[in-house]
Amino acid sequence: MERFTRPLMAEYGVRMIVGKGGLRDDSLAAFGEFGGVYLAIVGGTAALETTWIDAIEDVDLDDLNPESLWKFRIRDFGPLLVAMDSHGASLYDGVRKNVRDSAERVLAELGVGS
Secondary structure (H helix, E strand, O other): OHHHHHHHHHHHOOOEEEEOOOOOHHHHHHHHHHOOEEEEOOOOOHHHHHHHEEEEEEEEOHHHHHHOEEEEEEOOOOOOEEEEOOOOOEHHHHHHHHHHHHHHHHHHHHOOOO
């Protein structure tokens, strides 16, 4: 979805993207420029998530398979976590930093070079 984020926001007014794996720096910059967010949903809960859908109103770019654009009518959607926001915050960047810092500490404690 990375290559589609900016065009979708600029041309179609998309301001919210839901996923589980995050996006990269250009999408984070687009969220800041256009005022958008990436909402993280728990992976592996697709069966539960389908119960929130009242209707599928449209599917576009269906040749993109999992990256197709779906327009749903939903109810009681969530919980979701704001994982990337329009102020430049990224939960994924924080997790990567914590992992790097922890790995360096653990390797040092074990006497293993990084």
